[in-house]
Amino acid sequence: MITYNEVNHIEDVINTVNFTNEIIIVDAFSTDGTPEKLSKFKNVKVIQRAFKNFADQRNFALKQASHNWILFIDADERIPNPLKNEILNEVSSNNGTAAFLVKRLYFFKKKRIRFSGFQTDTTYRLFKKGTVSYIEDKIVHEMPKIDGKSKLLKNTMLHYCFDSAEHYKSKMEHYAKLKALELHSKGKKPNVYNLHIRPIIKFLTNYIFRLGILDGKEGFQICYLSAYGVRFRYQELKKLTR
Incomplete structure (x- = not known):
């Protein structure tokens, strides 16, 4: 996870990924209390690193992972149990897929947004280590370069993208x-x-x-x-x- 000033989300997002073997957060020197809140989690590795752009920060974060599969998540995203179980099943029984896309359900001020351009949103979130890197000149709305096959997961992720x-x-x-x-x-x-x-x-x-x-x-x-x-x-x- 890459973060900057996510004090309102950080506890909930960590709880949603506590089924993983390791949790690594690359924080861009948050000033809102995020680092202090993170210090309470003994199972979380926090790396402070200046933010250059999204692609650069994500590529750095990818290199910190020590396991065979990498789950990228943003602080305002949540993984419900059906998606968690599907992720675990795909990882344990994978037949050569390098990366997985996931559909996101958007929430704006806690209200579910069903249209407004968000109804077809999908994003890459699960990768086999060594098969992905983010294209460096796509510094925002970053795009991963995948070496191998991709697959869309059936279950959805929740995205509490905007508080106001x-x-x-x-x-x-x-x-x-x-x-x-x-x-x-x-x-x-x-x-x-x-x-x-x-x-x-x-x-x-x-x-x-x-x-x-x-x-x-x-x-x-x-x-x-x-x-x-x-x-x-x-x-x-x-x-x-x-």
Whole structure:
């Protein structure tokens, strides 16, 4: 697990992975009490390391694992018993699969979000050691490079991704700044379409076509802030290209 300021989640997420042989947390010098809370867990190995970007931090974390299988989890994710049992079964009876994807059920302010663009979300979370590395130039929304076959697990993970609209906004801005750096490093430049049209398309796609309207006021907030994140990304890119 990689963490930064996750004091509200850290106990629950550790309890959800206590079926593993080792728990390793790479913390980016949290300032909210996360390290102090972690010190109470004797079965958790904590490594303090400065954050460069998500791909770099995850690749470092991968190298710390000492067992044959690696379960990556974010602090705001939870593994229900059906998924835990499926993971243990797959690991013990594996027939050559290198990596497993898992579907996530999203919660916003404790409310289940069924649409708003999240209904098809899957992410890699279980790997055989030595078969995966994160692509270094994908510094946000990091993407693993898998050496071998992949499989989608049947059971779902819970994702308590945003505690409030302000929390979501701050995450969108953080991701947008990293994405702007990634685009800038590739020589990309902002234009009228990216700054003004792309955010509108993002909102309409998630709110209308991906049925965010059915998620109520939370759906509107999510879709609006997702579009805001796109605009913020290209505003940051514009600053970098000056």
